[in-house]
Amino acid sequence: MIHERSDRIPSRAGKLRTPVGSALAALAVLVATGCTSGAPALAPGTAIRDVPVKQGGSLVIGAEQEPDCADWISSCAGSIWGTYLMQAQTIPQVFTVAPQGKDWVPVASDLMASTPTTAMVDGRQTITYRLNPAAVWSDGQPITSADLKYTALQIRDGKDIFTQTGYDLIDSISTPDARTAVLTLKSPYANWRQLFGAEYGVLPAHLLEGKDRNALMKNGYTFSGGPWRIASWVRGTSVTLVPNERYWGRKPHLDKVTFQFTTDTAAEFQAFASGQLDALYPTPQLDVLAQINSLGGSADMQVETRTGNLQALWMNNSAFPFDSVAVRQALAHSIDRGAIVRKLFGSLGVTAPAQSFLSPLVSAFAAEDFAVYQRDLAKVQQIMTAAGWAKNGDGIWSKDGRAAQFTIVSLAGNQSRELTEQILQSQLRQAGFKMTIKNTSAANLFGKVAPAGDFQLGLWTLTDTFPEPTLDATFGSTAIPSDANGNSGINFIRAQVPGLDSVLGRVGTEVDETSRLQASRQAERLIADTVPSLPLGAVPNILLTGKKVGGPIGINPVQGPFWNLAEWGLAK
């Protein structure tokens, strides 16, 4: 679970728009609606759409962002579009995420001969990986346990690593044979499936060991252990993938896929409408929703509401007035979260507010404890009065000469956030709180403001990157940015909920799923009781495809919309 500090997160929920983008969008809607009517074949909350395909051909897909670099275990791993375009297509992973009933669940990929197993041996957790003997790199070399070992140690011991979570617990990794690796952890790690399966995959030791990995990978690489390999990456223009002929699994139907960087949203939609782009994966902003409606019946749309993106209001528990539990509870009762969610994403099928800090991707572990917080101004009055607050002449709650007024910070230029802030401002004013808006850039917000705790109220998205609960990263007191954790913790709100650390510890280390689920529910209850922050709602993902695109098409909430690109093709 991470805050949208890098473009891995904002790309889906709060990407900083270009200055011209917003202005363009409105115009594009006007222009486009003049020529088309109706709406795309809309399927909110749909499962995978399957269209028969033929062999051969090529597709051009719009990419809203260009990855900065392609070393997927360094900070480059923060690029969500990098993951979609290159990493997911070329780097094999131990676990992938696949739909199972209404949930997306981790399953062993075809890299593995069998599902990895974990066990407690002499009080230590071990994980055994058995690789598929057919698995080979694009140069024909087998994918071996040495590759797992190399990757694990690079992440555990390396510099400039995107995140070492989980890998920092690795005590040793043994390779009894070329196809078997056994990982021993220093302490139990309940989210062990994330290893080689969430942010990272497996890298080829025979090509990278003893060399400067970053230098070899940052501008793209020729090796592949996935269905595709990178044919070219023209900076600022496109990435082209061609089939990896040595891929041992299901080979791609298409001869070539090009991701064209079209960073302007309005132009991207026009390129799609004109047939220059065959598919789009736009950030679900307000302007995008309007533009989708202008496409007419020329497109098919997949909407995935079971995402890992959760928008929330973040209250700085160490800053006035949110250092008071009563104020936080009162604020939670001041807001009609359902109205905000429906306003933002109601047309895409998100109609109910989130009642948990676990996103829909991790819903199996989530409770509904925040459901008690409904807009109820009488309740606000009761809580604030009991806590010694009284309204001043301006109708604002005040105590000891200090009024309950505060500033909210979010991403400048993000239309949906700005709309949310305006609604909040109005609702809070009615409840006796005065809120001012002061937005900033993503770099400033997540690079300086939030880590330094230099805010009162924040509005941004939390993203789960794997279907495992990781609330400890956001609410654990040890994750408060400090010298002790190298200021890398992401408990930006400085939450210190009594009793929560130990419960979250159990969620993170309890290997027994039933006990873990109980602990997770208990943690949720503790969090809801003291309201260190307030969840608003899930942010859906949208995929648009032209009529020529076929295949099983659907959005994987972890690996993105192109997770099964090998199965895409030209529609029959």
Add this chain to the structure above:
Amino acid sequence: MLRYTVRRLAYSLPVLVIASFILFWAVRATFDPLAKLRQSTDPGAVRRQTELLGLDRSAPEQYLLWMKAFVTGDWGTSTRTSGAVMPMIGSALEVTLQLMFWGVLFASVIALGIGIYSAARQYSAGDYVLTGLSYVGIAMPAFWLGLVLIQLLAVWPRQQFGLSEPPLYFVGLHSVGESGINLDYFRHLALPVVTLTIGLVASWSRFTRTSMLEALAGDYVRTARAKGVPRRRILFRHALRNALAPFVTVVALDSAALVGGLVVTEQIYAIPGMGRLFLSSILAGDVFVLIPWMLVVAVAVIVFNLLADVAYALLDPRVALR
């Protein structure tokens, strides 16, 4: 002429040094070069980079270090892409210059034509129409115009006539797999060039008209008319030559602004030029790209100013370059 050019270039150096220091200081004061590293899990990363880049030194010292590296061709490494800055800017500049070349070429020819016509037929119906259109052109922002052109010249024809592909493309400068100057290139180039040209023609044609009217009101023109010099000869040999000098100056100065000023056009048409590089760098707070980028634009302004002066002297023999 050569002495003048060399002297002007020499005069430009102090301007560049002062400009570069102001740019360096302003960018460093605005952006944190280590912002990305501050999110790193490596606790020593910030300290190491601070020492490596000399960020613990005073601003003048940092500037001198940077300038020394800059003049020796070491423009640094982008914090966004980890790539060398010099080829990044070089590649972007090449793309922008292509766009500029075609835009300025077409705009100059069309603006001169319109300006001459309007001046020669002042207050005619054609003059009123062209004057009105030029105001419309000036009023249309590039982001609006670009999208309208895309809709009218690419999206709509394809949908209206059931074409398999749009007659004009508008994503990048080449289709996938294509390169070089060919039909595909011009099909990509047409819309951004038209967008650029319309804006330039709108203002340049007004300028040409005014310059031509001034020239046509000159005593030498009256004398030429009295002597019975044909109207066409008066227009093109006498008035235009005098009107060209200020026109060329405006073209040169506007061209300088285009080097870094095509942000919107390049963004709409997904063209990886200087404007788009600036935008992505500023959004990422990539100071190591921003500073040389600004310096390159500053150099372009000086060079185009110089070109304007030289062109002015070539066109107007009364101006002596000393």
